Amino acid sequence: MEVQEEVKSSLLISDKHHPFVYLKIQLTFENGEEDVNELTPVQFKFLVMQAIKETLGEIGASTPVDILKLWDEGLAILRVPSIEAEKIWAALTLYSTTATQKKCAFRVLQASAFLLALSVNSRDLR
Amino acid sequence: MLFCYSFAIKVKKNIKMAASIKKSTFILEKITLDDTQKDLRRIQEQNFTQTLSLVLPGENVVPNFVLESLTNQFTYKLHMIPLFCLIEMPFVQAFVKKGAINLMSINRKLDTDDSVVITPNGVLLLSLTKDTFQQLGLEAVKQTPMQRKQDIYVVKINLLHKSFRPGKKGYNRTLWCLKDRLDLVMDCLVSWEPHDEKLCSSSVGVYFVDKCDKVERFDLKQTTHQYTSLQCPKVDSNHPTGSEIGCNFRDFFEWLGAIACNIPTNESVDPYISTWACPEPNTNIPRCCLFQATGMITAQAIVRLWKALRHHTAQTHNYPVCLTLHGFPDSIMKNKHEFNNFYIAGDNLYTFVLLPENCCWLYKASVSVMSQLPTIVVALHRPGLM
Amino acid sequence: MALPAYCDFNIKCQTPEKLFDLIEVATELGYESVIVNNNLQSLQGSKEKKKDQKIKITPPSEILLNEKSIASLQSKGKKIQQLSRITAVLQDDSNTHKLGNADLQMYDILAVQPTSSKTFQLACETLEVDIICLDLTETIGFVLKRQLLSLAASRGIHFEIQYGPALTNSTVKRQVISNALNLVAATCQKNILISSGAENPIDLRSPYDVINLGRLFGLNHSQAKDAVCKNCRAVLMHAKSRKTCKSVVLVKNISTLESKKRWLLKAYSDELSNSDEDSLKEGEEEDEPEAKKIKLASKDNK
Numbered sequence: 001m002e003v004q005e006e007v008k009s010s011l012l013i014s015d016k017h018h019p020f021v022y023l024k025i026q027l028t029f030e031n032g033e034e035d036v037n038e039l040t041p042v043q044f045k046f047l048v049m050q051a052i053k054e055t056l057g058e059i060g061a062s063t064p065v066d067i068l069k070l071w072d073e074g075l076a077i078l079r080v081p082s083i084e085a086e087k088i089w090a091a092l093t094l095y096s097t098t099a100t101q102k103k104c105a106f107r108v109l110q111a112s113a114f115l116l117a118l119s120v121n122s123r124d125l126r
Numbered sequence: 127m128l129f130c131y132s133f134a135i136k137v138k139k140n141i142k143m144a145a146s147i148k149k150s151t152f153i154l155e156k157i158t159l160d161d162t163q164k165d166l167r168r169i170q171e172q173n174f175t176q177t178l179s180l181v182l183p184g185e186n187v188v189p190n191f192v193l194e195s196l197t198n199q200f201t202y203k204l205h206m207i208p209l210f211c212l213i214e215m216p217f218v219q220a221f222v223k224k225g226a227i228n229l230m231s232i233n234r235k236l237d238t239d240d241s242v243v244i245t246p247n248g249v250l251l252l253s254l255t256k257d258t259f260q261q262l263g264l265e266a267v268k269q270t271p272m273q274r275k276q277d278i279y280v281v282k283i284n285l286l287h288k289s290f291r292p293g294k295k296g297y298n299r300t301l302w303c304l305k306d307r308l309d310l311v312m313d314c315l316v317s318w319e320p321h322d323e324k325l326c327s328s329s330v331g332v333y334f335v336d337k338c339d340k341v342e343r344f345d346l347k348q349t350t351h352q353y354t355s356l357q358c359p360k361v362d363s364n365h366p367t368g369s370e371i372g373c374n375f376r377d378f379f380e381w382l383g384a385i386a387c388n389i390p391t392n393e394s395v396d397p398y399i400s401t402w403a404c405p406e407p408n409t410n411i412p413r414c415c416l417f418q419a420t421g422m423i424t425a426q427a428i429v430r431l432w433k434a435l436r437h438h439t440a441q442t443h444n445y446p447v448c449l450t451l452h453g454f455p456d457s458i459m460k461n462k463h464e465f466n467n468f469y470i471a472g473d474n475l476y477t478f479v480l481l482p483e484n485c486c487w488l489y490k491a492s493v494s495v496m497s498q499l500p501t502i503v504v505a506l507h508r509p510g511l512m
Numbered sequence: 513m514a515l516p517a518y519c520d521f522n523i524k525c526q527t528p529e530k531l532f533d534l535i536e537v538a539t540e541l542g543y544e545s546v547i548v549n550n551n552l553q554s555l556q557g558s559k560e561k562k563k564d565q566k567i568k569i570t571p572p573s574e575i576l577l578n579e580k581s582i583a584s585l586q587s588k589g590k591k592i593q594q595l596s597r598i599t600a601v602l603q604d605d606s607n608t609h610k611l612g613n614a615d616l617q618m619y620d621i622l623a624v625q626p627t628s629s630k631t632f633q634l635a636c637e638t639l640e641v642d643i644i645c646l647d648l649t650e651t652i653g654f655v656l657k658r659q660l661l662s663l664a665a666s667r668g669i670h671f672e673i674q675y676g677p678a679l680t681n682s683t684v685k686r687q688v689i690s691n692a693l694n695l696v697a698a699t700c701q702k703n704i705l706i707s708s709g710a711e712n713p714i715d716l717r718s719p720y721d722v723i724n725l726g727r728l729f730g731l732n733h734s735q736a737k738d739a740v741c742k743n744c745r746a747v748l749m750h751a752k753s754r755k756t757c758k759s760v761v762l763v764k765n766i767s768t769l770e771s772k773k774r775w776l777l778k779a780y781s782d783e784l785s786n787s788d789e790d791s792l793k794e795g796e797e798e799d800e801p802e803a804k805k806i807k808l809a810s811k812d813n814k
Contacts (some may be wrong), residue, residue: 096679115383
């Protein structure tokens, strides 16, 4: 392999293709109607999938979306394939009512192609 | 479609960056830690670091040298400092010319507000919106395409230039523009590394006391997280694209992100929720420590930390030790050479991974232009398709 | 002067308490200016009643928050600016002269909502307004002609897309997206504003969410960003130039000149050196940066 020949010298790899986009999102309910802290990951995933299905249909809902982490207050990190990232983001933005007719909103707080970047609240310095 | 997912790999014998690599947003560089001090030069490229995170596998607590190397420098927050104070001669003479000064405005969005930085090599940069730029009347440097799109102008003033002093035309005009034409006032962070060990770095705070509303000590916020029993991927320093004894460099970077975000690595998660798993091949490490410090961290402090870290790991070195520098998303410069820009994010990361055999991987990752990501490909001009 | 900060162009006017909540959430999300909208269903007074009965228009000071509550928002260290806007629905082309009424002109921004092909043409061609918004929740009953839209664009008029209704149900959502795509295609992606039209804080979305939504409406990356910041500034400039009538030079009395602009006097008198100094002292002076700006704005206008 080409790479092996270069073993001893310096090595530089550049990669323009990012397979995933990571979104840090927050789910809020109107007037705190529902306690977001009590949501289980399964329920959260269900809401996300519903949001995607509502705007993008069955094909959109077949996109693999991973919930990497769920914190309190409805904060979560999603991993989506970067090709679908904008569409899924838009679908989350346009979601407003749950199946039980409660008003809610997904707000994307941070989006990045690198998971490491989400560990820091980018504009949070006071 | 398959081709899309295979990585474009470019291997260069001697690092003479090709144009295409320069533009790229994700670069892995392998550095041999020898006398050339390339690693130190790379650290010094990164001027304004907001957060530093350190992953120390095999450690229970954060070693003392880490805290020591970060704490002996004072950072001050200057409330509402008028910008003309930054080009006044007493300031330039005392701080910019001697030692290394780091100053940048905070709580200002790069894409919609004006902002300022002073780099350690004595250059003052102003990033201005169109309105301010037109009213200010100072000359801007050539815009990058992204700045042209966003109507952002960057004014560059070299404070150390030999003809930049009172009495000269250029100096007088700059002072007049900043002082009399517009009252530009901003909140700034400043820290100063003295040239002489006898001096104290707190003198910069004292200097500004009567120049602005309020001067405040700005301390680092530190957090530590301990892991017990953690899956850690194995790394083969010579085969970053993956081999039987080491995982792919991109997977390793994702794993680092997972550690930093406290995502569990060895619990089995319902595949309905997440399909992410620790990259193969991996080992179990009994303990690991994650340390994060947030504030304005200067390159000088990081160099100190890096030297101590190398010294420390020379003795106990079984697992990769990782140091990540998160640049300020709203700083004008991404590193020494490139302008930053903010579209929906201004991520700018440098990650150093210390590996055995005096070897180090350096990741440079920055994404600020969303168009570098694949985009919506539905034919949107025909209504009714959605 | 107005920075090209993030701006929400349409927040429904309502009781002060609710409005306060709305604006508070908007600042938290990162907006730096909000525009409170008063919807006027018809320009026409009802005919059956007495002749002299005028349509009642609430003055803008009543729909905006008072200074005290704005100051309490600003004290949290965030910038926020509020402006007023009136949107008049154009039922027919007979009453458009009423747009010039002092009541309406008191508002910072003037918008119209044409309902038919005729009124749409009128709005694009002649009416002195800042924004044209169409009801995107139903089928637009007429063809959006490119020539008309580009004419309006060259006069500095912007077109508004409200995403608020798209949050209600799937039929409306489909209609809004389809109409928005249509509108964006017809305007060649120029002069588009995206606003919320929110009544409740939960209907607001952050500027970056809106930028991404703009991508769904067929704008490219920088156009989508312009739709929430740069274009908003252009509208404000347009509104300002509309009020000062068509002008390239602003004449001001010297005594009202701000101290920061005194240098203009000096520069001017240096130029004149010894000749006309007396006339200068009498007191009128070109205000250069201001004039430059109005010039720019009126370029949009004409």
